[in-house]
Amino acid sequence: MTRPADLDAASLTSASGAQLNYWIDAVNKDLPKKVLVKTGTVDIRRQRLADYFSIDLSSLPPAPSIGPISRDTEINKRQWDHLRSLGAEWAEKDKSGQEFQLVSETLSNPSPQTLLPSIKSAIQQTLATAANPMSSVAGSHQMAQPMDVETVQALIKSAGDGDIQALATLFNLQAALTVHSGAAPANLGTIGSSSIPSASVSGPSTATAPSKTYPSPALANSGTSLSSSSDSAILLSGNLTIEALKKAEGLREVISLVENGEVARIRELYGPQEGRDANPLWQTLKITVNRRERLANELRNEFNGDKDRFFTFFTVAQDSQNALKKRKKSQPAEKLRPLRLVVEAIVHRDRALEIEKQLAEYQSNGVFVAELWKANGPGRTRGRSGERLEKKIILESRLLD
Numbered sequence: 001m002t003r004p005a006d007l008d009a010a011s012l013t014s015a016s017g018a019q020l021n022y023w024i025d026a027v028n029k030d031l032p033k034k035v036l037v038k039t040g041t042v043d044i045r046r047q048r049l050a051d052y053f054s055i056d057l058s059s060l061p062p063a064p065s066i067g068p069i070s071r072d073t074e075i076n077k078r079q080w081d082h083l084r085s086l087g088a089e090w091a092e093k094d095k096s097g098q099e100f101q102l103v104s105e106t107l108s109n110p111s112p113q114t115l116l117p118s119i120k121s122a123i124q125q126t127l128a129t130a131a132n133p134m135s136s137v138a139g140s141h142q143m144a145q146p147m148d149v150e151t152v153q154a155l156i157k158s159a160g161d162g163d164i165q166a167l168a169t170l171f172n173l174q175a176a177l178t179v180h181s182g183a184a185p186a187n188l189g190t191i192g193s194s195s196i197p198s199a200s201v202s203g204p205s206t207a208t209a210p211s212k213t214y215p216s217p218a219l220a221n222s223g224t225s226l227s228s229s230s231d232s233a234i235l236l237s238g239n240l241t242i243e244a245l246k247k248a249e250g251l252r253e254v255i256s257l258v259e260n261g262e263v264a265r266i267r268e269l270y271g272p273q274e275g276r277d278a279n280p281l282w283q284t285l286k287i288t289v290n291r292r293e294r295l296a297n298e299l300r301n302e303f304n305g306d307k308d309r310f311f312t313f314f315t316v317a318q319d320s321q322n323a324l325k326k327r328k329k330s331q332p333a334e335k336l337r338p339l340r341l342v343v344e345a346i347v348h349r350d351r352a353l354e355i356e357k358q359l360a361e362y363q364s365n366g367v368f369v370a371e372l373w374k375a376n377g378p379g380r381t382r383g384r385s386g387e388r389l390e391k392k393i394i395l396e397s398r399l400l401d
Helices: 009-014 017-029 042-052 071-095 112-131 136-140 149-160 164-181 228-237 251-259 262-270 282-302 307-313 320-325 339-356 370-376 391-400
Strands: none
Touching: 009 042, 017 042, 149 164, 251 262, 251 282, 251 307, 251 339, 262 282, 282 307, 282 339
């Protein structure tokens, strides 16, 4: 058969199991007899294809040259670098007990001082309107409190020093003067919307011209008011490293991952711990982690850590005829039972034993007695159905169901 156009050393090395199966099916499709099988691990199937098409996986073509970094990539990199520098500065400030200010001293939004000309203009326009006897506005609106330029300047100074009440008074004063004069409100810039608290000066309440409230700009000298503990928690959350749960294709790989600490580390990172709730990612990881830990517990508790006996017990028995047909160089020497079936059998076995422990022969005055269970329990007696209760026998019967 001609090699598929998309099959070479590079694509074969990076191919997934599904892609390998597709190529194997393509090979067998036009042949009277199958020459490749889809059993075994990904590496085994990959090697079968390599042997069939005489592909040398050790000599991969050189990697394609890397072109210049695009402008978008460079901008994105600089943005992340800037965020990292801000995080480092924040951490340094938090470490020394200083306050970290994210907002610079100069803002693009108008400061309270820039409101003075518009307020002066509104006052003059209001006085001119009030002096006109033909003005309907002058007869229907009155200022709740007289206020001169000196008072306004004092309010602006207080607002610049961080007095929110003074700033609210200035905005409400401007709203009131705008209603009196009939002029449009001064341009305050594009600011995030928020309600202004009631102040000593408020706009008149009428059905035709309700008083307006305007958003308050962020003060230039307002800094972060988080406590040191809150700052530390935020900074630590930025240092989290997401670790993936490594894939395991069989019982041997699962035991290996448990022994090298991979499974325990995932539980420690994402699972519930004392004084800490589980990470939201734990919902997608806990079933796999629990299965792997349950299998490792079976090896440790029921087989005393003897891996040879453990893997022999979970090896699928094959009759001699089938074994002869499948005896090929690339065929694995053993075929272990699937992890899911083994773990489910362990769960069912444990439930059956718990039910057996409720029998009167293992209890005294309605209470389970471990000594009676040890003397008459698994391996030494028969259950209600007549089957032996030795744990491995029950487990094997579950696997063969």
